[in-house]
Amino acid sequence: MNTEHFIETRKRLSLSQEELAQGICTQATLSRFESGGSIPSVKILTQLCHRLGLSIAELFRTQADSRGEFINDTLNQAEFDLIISEYDHANQKLDELELTEEENEQFGExxxxxxxxxxxxxxxxxxxxxxxxxxKLLDSQTEIDIYTLLNYCGLGMGYAYLGKDQLAEKYFNFVFIHVFDFQSTSAGETWKILTILFYTAEFYSSSNLAISNRILETIVSMCSDNHMTFYLARSVLQLAENEAAGEANKTRLVNYLIDAHAYAKINRNQVELQRIDYLIKKWHLQDLAISSIFDN
Structure with a gap:
């Protein structure tokens, strides 16, 4: 039983043993429990946990469970930072991790x-x-899983950054063909699919607006179906940028910006909010009455 978590919670709440035990059990009973001695009755333990705002189940989590939760929470935060373009903060979170060989087996990919x-x-x-x-791809199994697709997408991103667009398109095309065959079984996998789709759409925005728009609209639909807002701001803003690069219908452009601004505010996405402000000025939209929305 994880008595350390019990003790840490009591101290965090500034409760002495006497205060916690009052009306439930003797201080001696509580002291023996905290020192690793006898476990009190279920009734007493339930009342003590209730006073601390804990569930009994939390006390049965092993240190390994707690460590795994810390790693998973850190990776979740880093993935969220990746989504909202807070790249430096994501790196700071990852720098907190030093995985053992066993942990690397579970979380390394x-x-x-x-x-x-x-x-x-x-x-x-x-x-x-x-x-x-x-x-990673050479070492991976033949069956395509979510990390296979992420690795192919990463190659596309890397070659696009180096200006090797033909190579980049080869890998993004592979992703585009296979990602829709992948059946997500968790919210985490859906996040990753949205990530793959977004960077694929971003790549095609410079060469094929029709493909890019189709992928972005798919992202918006998936976000709506799965009640996820995280990629909405970036996807709708990319739709606005695609609109500006193409037909530039001003009404549609402004509507995209309004939606992107709303989604960015929901997710506290400061990077996207700043970019929206920049694009309003770049596209000379300040004079529109609708622009007052962005001041709120």
Missing amino acids: RLDYIRGYLAILLGHHVQENIDGFHA
């Missing part, structure tokens, strides 16, 4: 793809990370 994407997006050691994605 996820950590590596996030690190690789961040490095390419920040322009750090791009060729080295391209080589890393190639190595």
